[in-house]
Amino acid sequence: MKATIKDVAKLAGVSFKTVSRVINREPSVGQELQEKVLAAVKELNYQPNLGARLMRGAASSIGFIYDNPNSNYVIEMQNGILSTCRTEGYELVIHPCDARSPDILSELTEMLDRSRVGGLVLTPPLSETPAVIEALKKKKVRFVRILSGSHAPDSQSPCVFIDDKTAGFDITQYLIDLGHKRIAFLGGDMEHASSGERLEGYKDALKQNNLAIDESLILPGEYAFESGIERSKKLLSLANKPTAIFACNDEIAAGTLFAARILGVAVPQALSIVGFEDSPFSRQAWPKLTTAQQPNNTIAQTAAKLLINDIRSQRDDDSDAANQGFYPKLVVRDSSCPAAQ
Numbered sequence: 001m002k003a004t005i006k007d008v009a010k011l012a013g014v015s016f017k018t019v020s021r022v023i024n025r026e027p028s029v030g031q032e033l034q035e036k037v038l039a040a041v042k043e044l045n046y047q048p049n050l051g052a053r054l055m056r057g058a059a060s061s062i063g064f065i066y067d068n069p070n071s072n073y074v075i076e077m078q079n080g081i082l083s084t085c086r087t088e089g090y091e092l093v094i095h096p097c098d099a100r101s102p103d104i105l106s107e108l109t110e111m112l113d114r115s116r117v118g119g120l121v122l123t124p125p126l127s128e129t130p131a132v133i134e135a136l137k138k139k140k141v142r143f144v145r146i147l148s149g150s151h152a153p154d155s156q157s158p159c160v161f162i163d164d165k166t167a168g169f170d171i172t173q174y175l176i177d178l179g180h181k182r183i184a185f186l187g188g189d190m191e192h193a194s195s196g197e198r199l200e201g202y203k204d205a206l207k208q209n210n211l212a213i214d215e216s217l218i219l220p221g222e223y224a225f226e227s228g229i230e231r232s233k234k235l236l237s238l239a240n241k242p243t244a245i246f247a248c249n250d251e252i253a254a255g256t257l258f259a260a261r262i263l264g265v266a267v268p269q270a271l272s273i274v275g276f277e278d279s280p281f282s283r284q285a286w287p288k289l290t291t292a293q294q295p296n297n298t299i300a301q302t303a304a305k306l307l308i309n310d311i312r313s314q315r316d317d318d319s320d321a322a323n324q325g326f327y328p329k330l331v332v333r334d335s336s337c338p339a340a341q
Contacts, residue, residue: 003044012040061091067099080300125191144307148194158306167328168201179339184242188223228255250275272336287334
């Protein structure tokens, strides 16, 4: 027979309400009692009944909402959130969607009514869409936002922010220090604030080094391999070619590398390429890509933990939310070198 919560309480010598508080990670239980209860849970191999928990009105799951073409990003985020959910005793509901859909607000509302999740992890561009944030606030749904920026924009919800602008500056400065003066920039989807933030960092570095901003070297596009190929072919067909390309993510950078190979442009001798994220694309390419390391798995774990803590705390809307910042660091590999003299 399966162990019950009363079996755990008897073995630990506490009330079953104390066991419930420990299992639900409520902060009111002292460390000594927690250890006794958790030892009993482990000895009896007790598994909490999530169905009963839901009937009592307690949250038993959280949702992961995303619209992102980058499969590596989605998988890393999913795995990170799942890791925290398993540790904290929550289930995960995954909901891909189209952020551009005119029905996105009603879609999210229906999903919330169906799944009864305790809160949502939002990733760009949904986390950066005011209409989505307002709709969730109106529905009194707890959520955490993962977004681009050097700080949390407000206290409406917990935030995990990524300083893309500083990382964009550091990447461009690195290329300038290698002697590159004609540095191209391949952006991502403009619905994602990260693309604009990285572009601002790129421009700031050029300005600080008294290098002209050449708009012909700045090409908007998508966070996709094919988009990287198409735009890189245009750049490499110019009479005055760039000697370096800053791609807004590793998929674009891999597309740039592919285009260079097709056109017979040596990398890195004739063209240095830098990506962003440190995804498997950067490590599996040849030569391996210089990039900015963005720890998506850790970011996702942090976001899920902030959300679950917020659900348990029952924070008032007017109180400050907890936030966490991440700062992508440059990882130098084989796709970049000093500019040819």
